[in-house]
Amino acid sequence: MSPMISSSIALLMSLSVSSTAAAAATANCTYASRAHINQVFSGLTNGNFSAFFSNVVDDVDWNVQGTHPLAGRYANKSLFIVNAVDRLARSQNLNFPDTITLVNVVGGCDEEWSVEELREQAVLKNGETFQLWPLRDGPRLNLSSGLTFDNTYAWATRWDTQQQIVQVRAYLDSALVAKSIFENELSTNSTYHTPRTVLEPGSC
Numbered sequence: 001m002s003p004m005i006s007s008s009i010a011l012l013m014s015l016s017v018s019s020t021a022a023a024a025a026t027a028n029c030t031y032a033s034r035a036h037i038n039q040v041f042s043g044l045t046n047g048n049f050s051a052f053f054s055n056v057v058d059d060v061d062w063n064v065q066g067t068h069p070l071a072g073r074y075a076n077k078s079l080f081i082v083n084a085v086d087r088l089a090r091s092q093n094l095n096f097p098d099t100i101t102l103v104n105v106v107g108g109c110d111e112e113w114s115v116e117e118l119r120e121q122a123v124l125k126n127g128e129t130f131q132l133w134p135l136r137d138g139p140r141l142n143l144s145s146g147l148t149f150d151n152t153y154a155w156a157t158r159w160d161t162q163q164q165i166v167q168v169r170a171y172l173d174s175a176l177v178a179k180s181i182f183e184n185e186l187s188t189n190s191t192y193h194t195p196r197t198v199l200e201p202g203s204c
Contacts, residue, residue, distance in 0.1 A: 029109040032159040037114055041102045053077060061167045066174035069181040072194035079196050091184035096123035118153045125184045
């Protein structure tokens with residue numbers, strides 16, 4: 001069993017532990033407070049994906065927008081982790097760090113929906129720099145090993161009154177993701193209309 005598949009299984013097993021999401025919510029907010037949203041997304045920024053996904057309901061409606069191999073409507077959390085998160089990770093060179101930064105949060109508290117701007121930086125197996133980041137001031141990552149990509153990356157997330165994520169619409173650069181997948185694995189294309197109801201062959 002490969003290390004990537006093993007990590008997938010470990011992550012999915014860890015998600016069976018009950019979430020402690022509600023503890024960080026402020027009493028005055030019907031939905032997730034801004035502070036709580038920042039705490040939840042700190043799981044991604046700190047590399048603790050289990051902590052982040054413990055704040056996502058099992059039957060989350062996760063729609064990855066665009067036209068690329070990862071696009072589609074994922075029927076639950078496990079499908080999204082294995083078929084999208086891990087699939088993209090398998091295109092990355094794990095000898096280099098994969099960093100995610102939460103840039104901005106809009107909404108939440110008395111609104112069901114919030115929007116999170118994120119920046120992700122990684123290096124692909126074929127040596128190219130893979131970069132998703134908002135259009136704002138900041139240093140560009142230029143590595144001698146390959147090409148630099150820039151992109152806006154945003155999630156529109158809907159929260160329930162238990163301060164858990166129940167729906168996501170993820171927006172990203174289709175061309176960048178397609179290039180990353182096509183040049184690092186054999187794949188087929190899809191769109192955000194594609195239903196995602198089964199695990200990818202060979203995923204676990």
